[in-house]
Amino acid sequence: MVEHLLIALVVLLVAAKLGGALAERFGQPAVLGELLAGVAVGALPLLGMGQLVFLGTDPVVDALADLGVILLLFEVGLSTRLADLMKVGWSAFLVATVGVIVPMILGALVGAWLLPTAPGYVHVFLGATLSATSVGITARVLQDMGKVRTPEGQIVLGAAVIDDVMGLLVLAVMVGLAGGSGTSTGLTAVIVTVKALVFIGGSLVLGRLLAPRLFALTARLRGRGVVFTAALVTAFVLALAAHLAGLAPIVGAFAAGLVLEGVPFGELLPEGESLEKLLIPLSSLLVPIFFVRMGLRVDLPGLAGGSLLLAAGLTVAAIVGKQACGLGVVNRGVDRIAVGLGMIPRGEVGLIFAGMGLDMKFGGKPVLGPGEFAAVVAMVMVTTLVTPPLLRWRMTRGDPISADGHPRGAPTTSV
Amino acid sequence: MVEHLLIALVVLLVAAKLGGALAERFGQPAVLGELLAGVAVGALPLLGMGQLVFLGTDPVVDALADLGVILLLFEVGLSTRLADLMKVGWSAFLVATVGVIVPMILGALVGAWLLPTAPGYVHVFLGATLSATSVGITARVLQDMGKVRTPEGQIVLGAAVIDDVMGLLVLAVMVGLAGGSGTSTGLTAVIVTVKALVFIGGSLVLGRLLAPRLFALTARLRGRGVVFTAALVTAFVLALAAHLAGLAPIVGAFAAGLVLEGVPFGELLPEGESLEKLLIPLSSLLVPIFFVRMGLRVDLPGLAGGSLLLAAGLTVAAIVGKQACGLGVVNRGVDRIAVGLGMIPRGEVGLIFAGMGLDMKFGGKPVLGPGEFAAVVAMVMVTTLVTPPLLRWRMTRGDPISADGHPRGAPTTSV
Numbered sequence: 001m002v003e004h005l006l007i008a009l010v011v012l013l014v015a016a017k018l019g020g021a022l023a024e025r026f027g028q029p030a031v032l033g034e035l036l037a038g039v040a041v042g043a044l045p046l047l048g049m050g051q052l053v054f055l056g057t058d059p060v061v062d063a064l065a066d067l068g069v070i071l072l073l074f075e076v077g078l079s080t081r082l083a084d085l086m087k088v089g090w091s092a093f094l095v096a097t098v099g100v101i102v103p104m105i106l107g108a109l110v111g112a113w114l115l116p117t118a119p120g121y122v123h124v125f126l127g128a129t130l131s132a133t134s135v136g137i138t139a140r141v142l143q144d145m146g147k148v149r150t151p152e153g154q155i156v157l158g159a160a161v162i163d164d165v166m167g168l169l170v171l172a173v174m175v176g177l178a179g180g181s182g183t184s185t186g187l188t189a190v191i192v193t194v195k196a197l198v199f200i201g202g203s204l205v206l207g208r209l210l211a212p213r214l215f216a217l218t219a220r221l222r223g224r225g226v227v228f229t230a231a232l233v234t235a236f237v238l239a240l241a242a243h244l245a246g247l248a249p250i251v252g253a254f255a256a257g258l259v260l261e262g263v264p265f266g267e268l269l270p271e272g273e274s275l276e277k278l279l280i281p282l283s284s285l286l287v288p289i290f291f292v293r294m295g296l297r298v299d300l301p302g303l304a305g306g307s308l309l310l311a312a313g314l315t316v317a318a319i320v321g322k323q324a325c326g327l328g329v330v331n332r333g334v335d336r337i338a339v340g341l342g343m344i345p346r347g348e349v350g351l352i353f354a355g356m357g358l359d360m361k362f363g364g365k366p367v368l369g370p371g372e373f374a375a376v377v378a379m380v381m382v383t384t385l386v387t388p389p390l391l392r393w394r395m396t397r398g399d400p401i402s403a404d405g406h407p408r409g410a411p412t413t414s415v
Numbered sequence: 416m417v418e419h420l421l422i423a424l425v426v427l428l429v430a431a432k433l434g435g436a437l438a439e440r441f442g443q444p445a446v447l448g449e450l451l452a453g454v455a456v457g458a459l460p461l462l463g464m465g466q467l468v469f470l471g472t473d474p475v476v477d478a479l480a481d482l483g484v485i486l487l488l489f490e491v492g493l494s495t496r497l498a499d500l501m502k503v504g505w506s507a508f509l510v511a512t513v514g515v516i517v518p519m520i521l522g523a524l525v526g527a528w529l530l531p532t533a534p535g536y537v538h539v540f541l542g543a544t545l546s547a548t549s550v551g552i553t554a555r556v557l558q559d560m561g562k563v564r565t566p567e568g569q570i571v572l573g574a575a576v577i578d579d580v581m582g583l584l585v586l587a588v589m590v591g592l593a594g595g596s597g598t599s600t601g602l603t604a605v606i607v608t609v610k611a612l613v614f615i616g617g618s619l620v621l622g623r624l625l626a627p628r629l630f631a632l633t634a635r636l637r638g639r640g641v642v643f644t645a646a647l648v649t650a651f652v653l654a655l656a657a658h659l660a661g662l663a664p665i666v667g668a669f670a671a672g673l674v675l676e677g678v679p680f681g682e683l684l685p686e687g688e689s690l691e692k693l694l695i696p697l698s699s700l701l702v703p704i705f706f707v708r709m710g711l712r713v714d715l716p717g718l719a720g721g722s723l724l725l726a727a728g729l730t731v732a733a734i735v736g737k738q739a740c741g742l743g744v745v746n747r748g749v750d751r752i753a754v755g756l757g758m759i760p761r762g763e764v765g766l767i768f769a770g771m772g773l774d775m776k777f778g779g780k781p782v783l784g785p786g787e788f789a790a791v792v793a794m795v796m797v798t799t800l801v802t803p804p805l806l807r808w809r810m811t812r813g814d815p816i817s818a819d820g821h822p823r824g825a826p827t828t829s830v
Contacts, residue, residue, distance in 0.1 A: 060474060
């Protein structure tokens with residue numbers, strides 16, 4: 001419906017730009033302002049402005065937001081060199097592993113302490129909701145600061161991809177344990193892991209072999225925007241493949257960015273153009289819609305019904321648990337604290353876990369009640385909101401600060 | 416649902432670019448290839464590939480297509496000077512008037528001839544389905560050829576806006592006549608016209624007064640893409656306002672392009688950027704989706720059930736009727752045939768009319784049966800498909816042809 005579409009675009013874009021501008025005025029990352037603008041827009045129906053309530057559930061808004069985060073990770077993948085990522089491979093693997101295990105243990109302990117009458121499975125399940133990092137926020141902050149290609153940035157990005165595979169594993173195991181069959185749990189876990197690894201390995205190896213040839217063929221087609229469209233189609237195809245392999249679509253979009261490293265866009269595009277430059281108008285439109293929508297989904301009345309103590313406990317476990325990640329860094333000269341901060345945000349995966357907990361039964365009772373669910377939502381919200389300022393503070397340490405409060409080295413490609 | 420979104424984007428974009436490239440290979444406009452690619456994709460479910468059947472009804476595909484045509488008319492509005500449009504104002508008005516009246520008369524005669532037992536109202540209603548030009552196709556062909564700013568292009572664009580207002584009037588009168596109350600019909604017609612004229616006059620006068628100030632304020636906001644986003648928001652706001660005034664959203668998007676004429680984007684955007692250049696990646700992605708979707712909506716089995724004779728009669732009336740438009744041109748040195756060809760395409764408005772005819776009753780019977788409806792759909796399809804090659808043929812007459820078969824003067828801003 002064209003009316004809803006236009007209202008949604010106007011409200012989301014104005015909220016994003018005002019929120020972003022306000023945040024930057026206070027020396028904060030734009031993404032923090034976009035998130036808070038989303039929370040504000042989401043609260044308008046509570047103040048009687050019910051006309052906008054459709055924004056939270058509109059499939060078109062969801063689609064635009066999904067496209068936004070896919071484009072963001074595609075851009076981040078484009079500015080990443082596979083060789084650089086390989087150099088920090090061990091660090092990324094260890095960071096991911098520590099970052100899944102430690103928060104799970106801390107979360108389970110918090111659960112055992114605050115919900116002493118619940119079965120042990122519920123405690124472990126609560127811990128599992130803390131396992132997976134959501135890389136969107138960190139990717140955006142790194143990109144806005146021009147820090148994607150720092151070793152810290154590369155470690156966090158690599159760890160986030162590995163972390164996503166591990167999250168799948170944890171999910172398979174939790175579902176299997178609730179069902180109660182040990183053999184099928186083990187089998188499911190193996191299948192899930194193999195599928196994910198085949199996708200990542202296959203897309204990178206095959207993609208890097210095929211991409212230059214496919215693009216050389218594509219460039220021979222006539223028409224407006226053929227090469228640019230082919231690059232976007234690559235991102236969409238790999239995002240779809242990742243989704244079908246059970247991974248997050250953004251992992252596929254990031255892989256697409258890595259795959260296109262070998263394509264000589266300088267020769268294929270008209271003089272003076274670059275793929276990165278062509279993506280800016282698209283992403284400056286769609287990426288903020290993703291973050292405003294993320295803020296929009298914060299359910300303030302739902303939060304009020306949660307256990308404040310459980311929410312606080314889980315949040316502390318989530319933040320402290322990921323700080324252990326720094327210990328996994330084996331490369332020299334890397335700021336371990338920045339890596340730990342970059343791993344803090346939880347997102348979709350944590351919410352998916354929590355949502356499943358509402359539906360799943362263990363011993364005849366739901367694994368999570370609405371209060372526990374709200375506590376997980378609060379944890380996701382706080383970890384999302386604290387990361388941009390913390391990461392910006394840590395990563396601008398020692399950077400010369402320009403007169404307007406912007407760190408030097410920030411991207412010059414604003415429009 | 417992210418899976419449907421990604422499948423839709425990949426299928427639509429690949430179909431658009433292959434269809435466009437193939438059409439250009441045969442010296443035809445890309446948009447013809449995109450339309451036919453859409454017809455082909457729409458026929459896949461008939462061949463047993465039912466997985467893609469969602470494309471025809473998916474709200475997200477609709478939203479992306481709607482955005483595409485809004486962006487197209489916004490771009491066309493940006494490359495139009497209000498002063499140039501005023502210079503051809505009388506011609507545009509007369510072209511629009513002739514182009515509504517003559518096809519209506521011819522269509523009613525065709526109806527009286529082929530459906531002699533139907534009441535006179537049905538004949539007039541069939542004529543009314545031929546009245547409104549759909550400017551999307553012509554705008555796209557003009558833009559691809561770099562001919563938006565020719566007098567012929569300006570007359571067709573101006574006439575299309577006026578034509579849209581007249582289409583509303585015709586619609587109000589037809590609905591009123593079916594209801595049977597003369598007074599309320601007259602009143603509705605007056606209200607509809609006043610609303611439409613207030614929108615067009617108001618948005619142009621107010622918009623051109625306010626836009627430079629609003630953009631000067633906007634440019635002081637920090638953040639990525641603020642000025643670019645503000646330009647898009649202007650287009651969306653005026654498209655929404657047009658829709659609320661009962662007009663097509665694309666009329667508002669075109670008006671937004673005219674309104675922004677007075678904004679000094681050269682000063683507000685970074686060195687080397689222009690609004691037109693920033694829009695290219697967005698429009699090269701979304702505009703083809705609109706035309707592929709238009710092709711997708713061609714209901715081949717439905718067409719087969721229609722009266723071939725009625726379809727042919729209406730199509731001839733539709734094409735011949737608009738050729739009378741050339742007589743309305745009062746400016747000198749204008750190619751009247753090109754103007755007449757540019758007015759041929761019928762689209763949404765004709766289909767909306769026909770759809771209403773299915774639902775409305777006159778004398779206890781539906782105004783149009785499924786066979787008549789299918790004949791109108793066939794008319795829309797044929798007028799859409801014949802225009803690009805005819806217009807390209809007529810408007811490249813006398814142009815020097817370059818070695819690769821492309822007319823000189825075609826836009827150089829391909830990506």
